[in-house]
Amino acid sequence: MSIHVNGKEITSRAINIESAYHQESGADPRYAQRRAAVALTVRELLRQRAEQLDMAVPEDDDDLDPVIDELIATEVHIPTADDTTCRRWYEQNPERFRTPDMAEVRHILLAGHPEDLEERNQARATAEQLIEELRRDPDAFADLARKHSRCPSANEGGHLGQVSNGETVPEFEDAVLRLPVGLADQPIKTRYGFHVVEVLQHVAGEQLPFEAVHERIREYLEAVSRQRAISQYIKLLAGDAEIRGIDLDQAESMLIQ
Structure with missing residues (x-):
């Protein structure tokens, strides 16, 4: 099994090596293979986009993470969670913010x-x-x-x-x-x-006041927004790319390593 992203090959060997980082105890090894294939495909999409923007892309893939971070910071808008949004989440999920019984x-x-x-x-x-x-x-x-x-x-x-x-x-x-x-x-x-x-x-447990959990809610909502925004960005890159050997629309998740 190999994958091609705009003509760039991701070999079976590379997928096998990457799968070691996606193993879960008791899980079907094929699941790790799928996750590895998705991760490498996404990484290649991001690498190629960074090259299109004339960013300093290193030859060693192990040094690619800072470039990916810069690319995402440049091209992906991640909404912030204002006080109104945080308070709405707090009021809609009161059971999350109680001390335990x-x-x-x-x-x-x-x-x-x-x-x-x-x-x-x-x-x-x-x-x-x-x-x-x-x-x-x-x-x-x-x-x-x-x-x-x-x-x-x-x-x-x-x-x-x-x-x-x-x-x-x-x-x-x-x-x-x-x-x-x-x-x-x-x-x-x-x-x-x-x-x-x-x-x-x-x-009996007690309801925590909004002020005590405001920062935790903000961090959670912004993490969710970040993941959603990055996922949409990857879908856009994939839609403009020629990809053979994997269907990202059918993948269980899109990973950024």
């Missing part, structure tokens, strides 16, 4: 390896027994955690502090953030085993 939790981990069915069953049974004990004697939680829990928090009587998304494993977070305050009726199953859980309190 949290739950203050203590737990007792009964460890059980996912592939050891007997150990998992024993962990579940022990967790259910402990829940029954705690229904009779809620004040025994800390002592039972120190005795049975296989989590480092056992030294703190099972107290984990405030838990929010991204701080533990998802299956644990999803459960504790939905549970009501108090001792959970059933053990929570995770990849580590079964957890006896008591939710001490919920702390």
Whole structure:
């Protein structure tokens, strides 16, 4: 497989070498090949446009990036995001700008390896027994955690502090953030085993003020505008070029390396 851009050949060997930079774990190697082919085609289009403008294009392709940056700065208008645009985005996407919901939790981990069915069953049974004990004697939680829990928090009587998304494993977070305050009726199953859980309190997330996130919104919107503007510019260059061996209109993405 080779590609020609206005008569300039991009060889199969070059595509194979480039594909090493586009590998993704577990992905079909052909996907990396397609991304590499698109990247090299786009790069060649930009190189040829820089030559048309009599820019100082280096012979070594590894030194081409500064020229591409200059070309884009010269020929691509990238809109800025003013305060009105940023505020509109903020008001249309309020869920993006909240502090996370949290739950203050203590737990007792009964460890059980996912592939050891007997150990998992024993962990579940022990967790259910402990829940029954705690229904009779809620004040025994800390002592039972120190005795049975296989989590480092056992030294703190099972107290984990405030838990929010991204701080533990998802299956644990999803459960504790939905549970009501108090001792959970059933053990929570995770990849580590079964957890006896008591939710001490919920702390609801709060909406961040616009002023606190204004700069983050501006950077995001301008990054999106930049990518869109560059993509349109590449499409214009491709439309004026003779390209054989690849259809950029069918490509999944247009890359600038």
